[in-house]
Amino acid sequence: xxxxxxxxxxxxxxxxxxxxxxxxxxxxxxxxxxxxxxxxxxxxxxxxxxxxxxxxxxxxxxxxxxxxxxxxxxxxxxxxxxxxxxxxxxxxxxxxxxxxxxxxxxxxxxxxxxxxxxxxxxxxxxxxxxxxxxxxxxxxxxxxxxxxxxxxxxxxxxxxxxxxxxxxxxxxxxxxxxxxxxxxxxxxxxxxxxxxxxxxxxxxxxxxxxxxxxxxxxxxxxxxxxxxxxxxxxxxxxxxxxxxxxxxxxxxxxxxxxxxxxxxxxxxxxxxxxxxxxxxxxxxxxxxxxxxxxxxxxxxxxxxxxxxxxxxxxxxxxxxxxxxxxxxxxxxxxxxxxxxxxxxxxxxxxxxxxxxxxxxxxxxxxxxxxxxxxxxxxxxxxxxxxxxxxxxxxxxxxxxxxxxxxxxxxxxxxxxxxxxxxxxxxxxxxxxxxxxxxxxxxxxxxxxxxxxxx
Amino acid sequence: xxxxxxxxxxxxxxxxxxxxxxxxxxxxxxxxxxxxxxxxxxxxxxxxxxxxxxxxxxxxxxxxxxxxxxxxxxxxxxxxxxxxxxxxxxxxxxxxxxxxxxxxxxxxxxxxxxxxxxxxxxxxxxxxxxxxxxxxxxxxxxxxxxxxxxxxxxxxxxxxxxxxxxxxxxxxxxxxxxxxxxxxxxxxxxxxxxxxxxxxxxxxxxxxxxxxxxxxxxxxxxxxxxxxxxxxxxxxxxxxxxxxxxxxxxxxxxxxxxxxxxxxxxxxxxxxxxxxxxxxxxxxxxxxxxxxxxxxxxxxxxxxxxxxxxxxxxxxxxxxxxxxxxxxxxxxxxxxxxxxxxxxxxxxxxxxxxxxxxxxxxxxxxxxxxxxxxxxxxxxxxxxxxxxxxxxxxxxxxxxxxxxxxxxxxxxxxxxxxxxxxxxxxxxxxxxxxxxxxxxxxxxxxxxxxxxxxxxxxxxxxxxxxxxxxxxxxxxxxxxxxxxxxxxx
Numbered sequence: 028x029x030x031x032x033x034x035x036x037x038x039x040x041x042x043x044x045x046x047x048x049x050x051x052x053x054x055x056x057x058x059x060x061x062x063x064x065x066x067x068x069x070x071x072x073x074x075x076x077x078x079x080x081x082x083x084x085x086x087x088x089x090x091x092x093x094x095x096x097x098x099x100x101x102x103x104x105x106x107x108x109x110x111x112x113x114x115x116x117x118x119x120x121x122x123x124x125x126x127x128x129x130x131x132x133x134x135x136x137x138x139x140x141x142x143x144x145x146x147x148x149x150x151x152x153x154x155x156x157x158x159x160x161x162x163x164x165x166x167x168x169x170x171x172x173x174x175x176x177x178x179x180x181x182x183x184x185x186x187x188x189x190x191x192x193x194x195x196x197x198x199x200x201x202x203x204x205x206x207x208x209x210x211x212x213x214x215x216x217x218x219x220x221x222x223x224x225x226x227x228x229x230x231x232x233x234x235x236x237x238x239x240x241x242x243x244x245x246x247x248x249x250x251x252x253x254x255x256x257x258x259x260x261x262x263x264x265x266x267x268x269x270x271x272x273x274x275x276x277x278x279x280x281x282x283x284x285x286x287x288x289x290x291x292x293x294x295x296x297x298x299x300x301x302x303x304x305x306x307x308x309x310x311x312x313x314x315x316x317x318x319x320x321x322x323x324x325x326x327x328x329x330x331x332x333x334x335x336x337x338x339x340x341x342x343x344x345x346x347x348x349x350x351x352x353x354x355x356x357x358x359x360x361x362x363x364x365x366x367x368x369x370x371x372x373x374x375x376x377x378x379x380x381x382x383x384x385x386x387x388x389x390x391x392x393x394x395x396x397x398x399x400x401x402x403x404x405x406x407x408x409x410x411x412x413x414x415x416x417x418x419x420x421x422x423x424x425x426x427x428x429x430x431x432x433x434x435x436x437x438x439x440x441x442x443x444x445x446x447x448x449x450x451x452x453x454x455x456x457x458x459x460x461x462x463x464x465x466x467x468x469x470x471x472x473x474x475x476x477x478x479x480x481x
Numbered sequence: 482x483x484x485x486x487x488x489x490x491x492x493x494x495x496x497x498x499x500x501x502x503x504x505x506x507x508x509x510x511x512x513x514x515x516x517x518x519x520x521x522x523x524x525x526x527x528x529x530x531x532x533x534x535x536x537x538x539x540x541x542x543x544x545x546x547x548x549x550x551x552x553x554x555x556x557x558x559x560x561x562x563x564x565x566x567x568x569x570x571x572x573x574x575x576x577x578x579x580x581x582x583x584x585x586x587x588x589x590x591x592x593x594x595x596x597x598x599x600x601x602x603x604x605x606x607x608x609x610x611x612x613x614x615x616x617x618x619x620x621x622x623x624x625x626x627x628x629x630x631x632x633x634x635x636x637x638x639x640x641x642x643x644x645x646x647x648x649x650x651x652x653x654x655x656x657x658x659x660x661x662x663x664x665x666x667x668x669x670x671x672x673x674x675x676x677x678x679x680x681x682x683x684x685x686x687x688x689x690x691x692x693x694x695x696x697x698x699x700x701x702x703x704x705x706x707x708x709x710x711x712x713x714x715x716x717x718x719x720x721x722x723x724x725x726x727x728x729x730x731x732x733x734x735x736x737x738x739x740x741x742x743x744x745x746x747x748x749x750x751x752x753x754x755x756x757x758x759x760x761x762x763x764x765x766x767x768x769x770x771x772x773x774x775x776x777x778x779x780x781x782x783x784x785x786x787x788x789x790x791x792x793x794x795x796x797x798x799x800x801x802x803x804x805x806x807x808x809x810x811x812x813x814x815x816x817x818x819x820x821x822x823x824x825x826x827x828x829x830x831x832x833x834x835x836x837x838x839x840x841x842x843x844x845x846x847x848x849x850x851x852x853x854x855x856x857x858x859x860x861x862x863x864x865x866x867x868x869x870x871x872x873x874x875x876x877x878x879x880x881x882x883x884x885x886x887x888x889x890x891x892x893x894x895x896x897x898x899x900x901x902x903x904x905x906x907x908x909x910x911x912x913x914x915x916x917x918x919x920x921x922x923x924x925x926x927x928x929x930x931x932x933x934x935x936x937x938x939x940x941x942x943x944x945x946x947x948x949x950x951x952x953x954x955x956x957x958x959x960x961x962x963x964x965x966x967x968x969x970x
Contacts, residue, residue, distance in 0.1 A: 031831050032912035041838040053833045056699045056856045061731045068600035072821025075562050085586030086571035092583050094576045106500045116545025117538035120559050123756040128944035129884050132541035133755035139487050142962040146521040158612040161802040199798040203658035245514050302577030302803025304758035327954035335946035339954040345652035350661045355615045355652035362754030372530045376522040378501035385502035
């Protein structure tokens with residue numbers, strides 16, 4: 028019996044200790060009307076070799092494509108040591124560190140993670156992570172409304188350059204608490220400063236800016252941050268953390284810096300893997316810490332005065348505060364944060380910077396090659412490691428045709444940003460080779476010449 | 482030995498090397514966008530990294546190294562093959578936004594997983610997207626609201642929760658803009674039906690229940706409860722934390738539940754990972770089906786496709802950037818295919834056998850078991866109140882003394898209804914010897930509580946650190962390493 032250690036002798040002895048004739052008797056408190064005799068729609072069990080064949084066959088169906096898609100998930104090199112260490116049973120099969128003395132490994136990893144994230148973002152305090160980028164953003168919105176004591180409002184301004192799914196998820200997760208997200212228009216791939224003039228700014232608790240924007244461009248975050256602070260708003264920054272190796276950290280935006288930073292941690296050692304598990308990071312100013320959702324690890328001392336780690340500020344959390352907690356979140360993404368901490372330790376500041384710059388260079392090369400055909404032009408500059416190309420025809424059929432040649436061409440922006448026309452968001456991380464980029468350009472040319480302008 | 486903080490291993494200019502491009506061009510962004518100072522990150526060699534994190538891992542208790550009877554958490558063996566197969570290169574390299582033509586293998590697994598999870602709950606529709614139990618609870622309660630609102634019944638904003646419920650239940654209700662109405666539990670552990678009848682009314686959105694309950698017993702009046710709530714116009718939410726106890730024995734749908742969440746990291750053996758990632762799928766019956774969060778895997782001819790908000794206009798929407806914790810879902814899929822129908826029934830059979838055996842052995846050894854006249858489900862409660870009164874040794878002291886004896890502690894002080902309690906869940910993957918050794922350890926600790934209480938109060942002494950000063954952790958908040966913070970520690 029897979030994973031069941033009991034022998035016939037064990038079973039007989041255990042039943043006799045309990046004083047029942049058979050295991051069926053152990054379910055006698057379930058009303059007879061509710062008891063079923065089996066799971067008839069579930070297939071029979073398989074042995075490990077058969078399951079392995081099944082999964083290998085299925086995995087093989089998904090092979091053979093090269094991706095130039097980013098849009099919130101980025102393929103980076105993951106050093107072999109990362110997942111070798113992460114999947115050690117002592118990390119993989121431990122639970123939430125409630126028994127701190129027996130969980131110092133997990134706790135110290137989280138403390139190191141928190142330290143790195145605070146340094147990267149230029150802010151004070153990181154939590155132990157949330158589910159993913161979109162939910163971290165939603166929690167940041169809730170936290171901003173709770174924290175802003177100067178503006179008593181449940182309305183939040185969000186730039187249209189914020190990831191469209193983040194905006195949607197935040198709306199779904201906050202509507203029950205009466206939060207309203209109001210969008211600021213974009214122009215030329217940036218938050219439109221002129222659009223701010225018409226706003227009754229005193230009505231908003233916070234403003235949310237993404238840098239680099241969803242379109243890969245760089246926003247004038249200094250001006251926006253200073254404007255928002257002048258209106259007593261809290262500034263929420265959403266950043267691809269990889270970019271922070273090169274770009275100005277949220278803590279240094281404008282005169283006073285953003286107040287909360289959040290985003291998707293996936294670029295740090297986590298495979299794109301169909302969308303998860305990833306982790307969301309959330310970092311804030313010291314004075315907001317009691318409004319922070321999720322777990323936080325602190326360093327303290329034991330009764331002998333020896334340094335050690337423990338979950339702290341737990342009075343914010345659901346297992347203590349129940350209906351008055353800052354959030355219902357119960358887990359963090361412990362294993363993913365472990366991967367990120369190992370990844371960042373291996374890369375260091377220098378490696379992270381090199382990786383970020385190579386991504387930027389590769390995307391520049393890609394844009395250059397793809398623009399060689401007159402049918403595609405880059406729309407906005409400067410960009411970090413994603414760029415918008417405008418085509419003279421709808422991009423849907425192009426994506427399809429390139430896919431058939433093994434190239435995932437990018438993300439079609441027409442549904443989220445119809446005002447951009449036939450626009451495609453492309454990304455070439457450090458993983459894409461010059462050959463792959465050249466092949467994309469060649470195949471695109473062939474596809475363009477064989478298809479008509481719509 | 483104390484493991485240094487990774488920053489303390491750093492030396493300026495040291496590089497692990499080989500993991501980043503060698504010669505990237507210089508940054509060509511306008512100066513206003515550039516970082517002024519390098520971030521402080523560790524500067525260490527690859528061997529230092531491997532040693533550091535290996536040593537840290539060795540400071541953890543885990544299922545792979547210890548009996549981990551943490552009640553309500555189902556700490557069963559996580560089969561290695563589930564991880565191995567979920568990490569096949571084609572799966573981990575698949576971009577979430579790749580067109581479905583380039584993900585048919587993955588989507589087929591997800592489609593079949595949806596079907597299997599519908600079968601084990603008896604529900605008719607499902608979404609795999611919630612990323613943890615708490616997020617699935619959020620989805621469930623939001624669907625209850627959406628259902629009532631769609632019928633023009635928008636006064637229904639009260640969620641009834643038994644006093645023994647998990648903390649996430651009331652926290653979720655608040656997050657969804659609902660108010661919480663708590664109802665008491667009777668002395669025999671079942672819900673107080675009179676209190677329930679008084680609690681329901683035109684404001685009732687629904688009730689959240691765990692069955693078997695957090696008290697480790699099956700709620701015998703579940704059919705009556707469903708009847709009372711439904712007649713009042715409310716719906717029933719099933720918190721699947723304890724599904725392991727009844728897997729293949731009874732279906733939440735038959736009990737009258739309208740929405741169910743499952744914790745795949747409990748019943749279906751995906752890793753707990755030091756606190757996550759979890760996975761909390763949410764399944765519903767016909768009337769709630771239109772409201773399920775998206776995306777959902779559908780089928781169009783012989784192709785597997787994503788169903789999004791465009792296909793499901795009444796959906797409560799997306800809850801994650803992509804489709805939730807896909808890799809965890811793959812692990813659960815592998816586990817379910819390994820076990821099959823019979824293997825799943827064996828899960829509840831042996832989880833229940835182990836719990837009842839352990840309960841009986843502890844009872845015979847003189848421990849006070851709560852709800853002793855009831856059948857244990859997959860877990861049960863020991864109350865140490867008498868021992869605490871007589872010796873001053875608390876449930877927390879027992880927990881720490883167990884650590885010294887090579888066991889992770891059970892859940893302590895939950896459920897809050899029972900004073901000085903241990904909630905013990907052995908799971909089906911533990912052998913009888915392990916259970917016997919655990920009994921012996923508890924007996925030894927109890928004996929010492931009477932004969933030599935100071936030795937128990939001093940525990941743990943074998944762990945990397947001893948009892949920690951939680952008050953100092955809050956008052957002198959140290960949550961980010963500072964280069965000069967060493968001397969203070």
